[in-house]
Amino acid sequence: PDRAAAKAAEERNGQLTKPPGALGRLEELAIWYAGWRGDARPRIDAPQVIVFAGNHGVTAQGVSAFPPEVTEQMVLNFRRGGAAINQLAKAAGAKMDVHALDLDKPTADFTQGPAMGEDEFLAALRAGWQAVDPKADLLVVGEMGIGNTTPAAAIACALFGGAAADWTGRGTGVDDAGLANKTRVVAEGVAMHGGNGDGLEILRRLGGREIAAMAGAIAAARILRIPVILDGFICSAAAACLAHSAAGSLDHAIAGHQSAESAHGAVLARLGMQPLLALGLRLGEGSGAALAINILKSAVACHSGMATFAEAGVSDA
């Protein structure tokens, strides 16, 4: 970040017509955003939402309440504008892009071997990297991939330790037997692949194409100085792989929403992030992060649009 811009933004914040600190977290958000954009009085005009889709070999283990063909059906729904994320992106004034990654070629079942070969993994990272619009001034990455809370749980367990059950939740809604089965699958994956290399190698072995693409996009945004709002459990697992590989790699990111998926709060705590919202969503698609775009926009609008005490002729305390 640009420390001079952040410092200038902090000074401006102290002069605005409000008691000190009275805008709460909006104040720190605006200053953080100003620093990353290198502009003490920034605007948010061009948010981008990207939804990546991938299919998962591990669905053969019966880990999801929905059949895998739903991934492709939902991609069509995204393209036609019928999904929740379409409405949320529109309400946030964001453009939305959809990238389906080799849906006809699911990743390998990670209980049998690495989910992706090295070439496949790099292609997915690159797809994410290249999907980021360099002209965007805010990025949300979301995902669709039937079964993908299972790789996300396996990644979290491999990165952060603990038992598979600590990180495995109900996803789109499996029953008790489904949850027990899913926990077994996560435990088997972590037993086979955990402890092999850093976050990126964990991502290759236990992740999926859409999860790798999210990581690629988040990393690209840092280079482009585009702030990122992280979405729920799967997005946070992707981000955690970056943080594990290089300290500070999420300094340009904040958490938009704490998902109802049970382990998301624990992942955010490990990342040292406090979500802006906690409204019980557990949909993925980037929905929770998209919902938070307007909060960040509002913070920046206050910061850049308000009058100072001197401009308004208001008596300071």
Place this chain on the structure above:
Amino acid sequence: PDRAAAKAAEERNGQLTKPPGALGRLEELAIWYAGWRGDARPRIDAPQVIVFAGNHGVTAQGVSAFPPEVTEQMVLNFRRGGAAINQLAKAAGAKMDVHALDLDKPTADFTQGPAMGEDEFLAALRAGWQAVDPKADLLVVGEMGIGNTTPAAAIACALFGGAAADWTGRGTGVDDAGLANKTRVVAEGVAMHGGNGDGLEILRRLGGREIAAMAGAIAAARILRIPVILDGFICSAAAACLAHSAAGSLDHAIAGHQSAESAHGAVLARLGMQPLLALGLRLGEGSGAALAINILKSAVACHSGMATFAEAGVSDA
């Protein structure tokens, strides 16, 4: 509310392309809104933010960190577009109206007698009632009034019981000595006026013109079937007077944001409301509620804009 519309909205919600319950609280918000608007597939196109301003005789007791002339200075700032609420209303696509209520004639110091006479009180209620645009489809009421966390604390203490210290906070930022003085003032006001009549009489004796106007506007909105997002401590104290006078009078209202003003959480708990946001704001002006408008808009946009499983050709679970 229109039970048929709410029921039809609930049925529609069950058919949308998402796992059941995956939009969390957004789902109940949309159904609640549909019921109040009498439309199973509603839109939010015309939110109104009204800021009421009033001055308080109790400032003679030294309860605020800011001088009383700031009320009028901030009204000018609202009219010129320089305050936080101007930016937040614009970011929410809301029109904003400002009503200054006899700023040159502060209410009486409630430690000496009732804050308002009956005629003054009715005039303030009526000003609030008449300020609501019947064509609005969502209402936020905010306030500006140097010293007005003191009447709000006194109202809460008189309505809900407990000690003055339980309800008295630092407002715009008084120090420890200021807080002790403010607590004394609240205790004196409650000792003089508490136990006299219902919520409206408490509002007359301990409130202020802008607080009464907020109550009038919230009551008018219920008749007009315009849903309301409540703001922070002072707005919630105004609303609590209505709830005390007539059960169910806040069924058309939700809490937008839990203020950092210390007793606001307790007021919301007494009203049985869970705030949508908790971002540490303590500014008033309607700021926390305005920040929540886009959440409700997003909820309604998902509900009314998403495709059903049948429309999208997506396999249900």
